[in-house]
Amino acid sequence: MYVFQSKLIEWYQKNQRTLPWRGDKNPYHIWLSEVILQQTRVEQGMDYYCRFTERWTDVFSLAAANEQDVLKMWQGLGYYSRARNLLKCAIQIVEQYNGVFPDEIEKLKKLSGIGDYTAAAIASIAYDKPHAVVDGNVYRVLSRLFEVDTPINSTQGKKQFTALAQEILCESNPGIFNQAMMELGALQCVPNKPNCSLCPVQEFCLAFKNKTVSNFPVKTRNVKIRERYFNYIIFILEQNDERYLYIHKREANDIWKNLYDFFLIETDEAVDTETLLHQDEFVNLLKNNPFTLLNASAVYSHKLSHQTLRAQFFVVRITKKLAFAHVNKLSLIKISELDNFPLPRLLDKYLNENYNVYH
Ligand code: SF4
Numbered sequence: 636m637y638v639f640q641s642k643l644i645e646w647y648q649k650n651q652r653t654l655p656w657r658g659d660k661n662p663y664h665i666w667l668s669e670v671i672l673q674q675t676r677v678e679q680g681m682d683y684y685c686r687f688t689e690r691w692t693d694v695f696s697l698a699a700a701n702e703q704d705v706l707k708m709w710q711g712l713g714y715y716s717r718a719r720n721l722l723k724c725a726i727q728i729v730e731q732y733n734g735v736f737p738d739e740i741e742k743l744k745k746l747s748g749i750g751d752y753t754a755a756a757i758a759s760i761a762y763d764k765p766h767a768v769v770d771g772n773v774y775r776v777l778s779r780l781f782e783v784d785t786p787i788n789s790t791q792g793k794k795q796f797t798a799l800a801q802e803i804l805c806e807s808n809p810g811i812f813n814q815a816m817m818e819l820g821a822l823q824c825v826p827n828k829p830n831c832s833l834c835p836v837q838e839f840c841l842a843f844k845n846k847t848v849s850n851f852p853v854k855t856r857n858v859k860i861r862e863r864y865f866n867y868i869i870f871i872l873e874q875n876d877e878r879y880l881y882i883h884k885r886e887a888n889d890i891w892k893n894l895y896d897f898f899l900i901e902t903d904e905a906v907d908t909e910t911l912l913h914q915d916e917f918v919n920l921l922k923n924n925p926f927t928l929l930n931a932s933a934v935y936s937h938k939l940s941h942q943t944l945r946a947q948f949f950v951v952r953i954t955k956k957l958a959f960a961h962v963n964k965l966s967l968i969k970i971s972e973l974d975n976f977p978l979p980r981l982l983d984k985y986l987n988e989n990y991n992v993y994h
Pocket of ligand 1: 776779824829830
């Protein structure tokens with residue numbers, strides 16, 4: 636195993652990408668980069684990482700931030716619970732550990748948003764603790780190296796691959812070794828057409844030896860995708876030469892918690908405009924307020940990990956304030972203020988593409 640480890644580390648030291656968090660043992664930076672990079676491509680995450688670290692230079696400044704600013708900075712990355720947990724975790728580090736990230740994996744895992752993966756990354760990279768980090772890249776590399784056909788997205792697979800990663804970990808240099816494994820998966824042992832001819836650990840790879848590389852990794856397809864129909868109504872009010880609209884803060888335990896959207900009528904299936912405007916929610920909110928439908932958008936499809944959203948936006952002009960806005964948690968803001976609020980990527984996309992419709 637020693638030869639495997641040294642070949643891999645040597646390759647990493649020569650071939651690793653230059654990334655802003657590389658070579659950095661500051662746990663705040665490692666934590667931020669790992670949280671941002673979950674479910675996010677490196678090229679996209681890098682920009683967010685730089686903006687976060689410029690604005691909040693340490694865990695104390697992040698802990699003092701307000702959630703709306705953090706969500707706004709996160710806008711576009713998706714999986715917004717990561718951003719909310721980021722802030723919660725920063726506060727916990729400051730309050731419970733005087734701003735110093737603990738070096739024990741069990742303590743790290745008790746912090747908000749820190750699971751096995753992030754805890755192992757912080758402990759090994761920042762503190763040289765011997766914990767294997769297992770991300771999607773590592774699962775793939777291990778499955779090929781050892782021809783493991785247990786599905787990588789199963790509970791059993793998770794246990795098996797974690798144990799395997801722990802077994803081959805270089806205990807004298809765990810941080811570098813972990814990063815080397817992940818980098819091998821990102822650069823060399825990629826999902827399609829891995830570059831085996833230049834692989835530093837080819838001689839150890841069973842899948843290469845047996846010409847079975849394309850059979851690995853194995854995945855189960857058991858994720859059920861839920862379809863949801865979002866009908867957004869954007870109420871525009873013109874008063875004293877100023878244009879306003881109503882926004883809504885999403886506070887329920889659902890997607891996009893604490894982000895802002897518009898008045899939403901969710902239906903079980905696609906509905907036409909006529910049916911929508913006769914829905915009780917719409918009628919009860921408007922009461923006798925006269926309105927004009929200015930625009931109905933095309934349907935936007937938006938994929939999340941377990942849901943597909945079909946969203947349509949209706950711009951409705953009203954001439955009086957909505958009497959029951961507060962009951963529906965709607966707030967009236969100037970259209971020019973909309974940029975200050977964190978919005979889901981889907982809404983951001985619609986607004987960018989339909990600027991003329993609501994301005
Ligand atoms: Fe991956 Fe090919 Fe290297 Fe095996 S030889 S670890 S399949 S890149």
